[in-house]
Amino acid sequence: MFNDWFVLLKKLSKNNYSTKDIICPECGQKNIECIFVGNSTTHIGYLPIWCRSCNKGIQISRVEIPKKVNMIEFGDLEAIKNMIPSFEHIVPK
Numbered sequence: 334m335f336n337d338w339f340v341l342l343k344k345l346s347k348n349n350y351s352t353k354d355i356i357c358p359e360c361g362q363k364n365i366e367c368i369f370v371g372n373s374t375t376h377i378g379y380l381p382i383w384c385r386s387c388n389k390g391i392q393i394s395r396v397e398i399p400k401k402v403n404m405i406e407f408g409d410l411e412a413i414k415n416m417i418p419s420f421e422h423i424v425p426k
């Protein structure tokens with residue numbers, strides 16, 4: 334459910350976006366990944382969060398990117414393609 338992902342997002346932000354020990358709300362595996370994609374000057378971008386086990390997740394748009402996290406530049410299509418699978422987006426019902 335979308336709400337479970339929202340709870341997961343809050344947990345992530347508390348953990349400085351470390352996905353260690355974060356459990357997937359869809360399948361229960363500890364296989365969550367996330368990476369910020371955005372502009373390193375304005376620190377605005379989006380955040381896909383997905384599960385490597387069941388290939389489901391959410392994408393948060395227009396987020397402020399924290400200074401110390403890993404991120405991909407908007408224009409780095411190669412890195413985006415390599416890092417982020419095309420997962421099934423869970424949407425609010």
Ligand SMILES: [Zn+2]
Nearest residue numbers: 357360384387
């Ligand atoms: Zn999963």
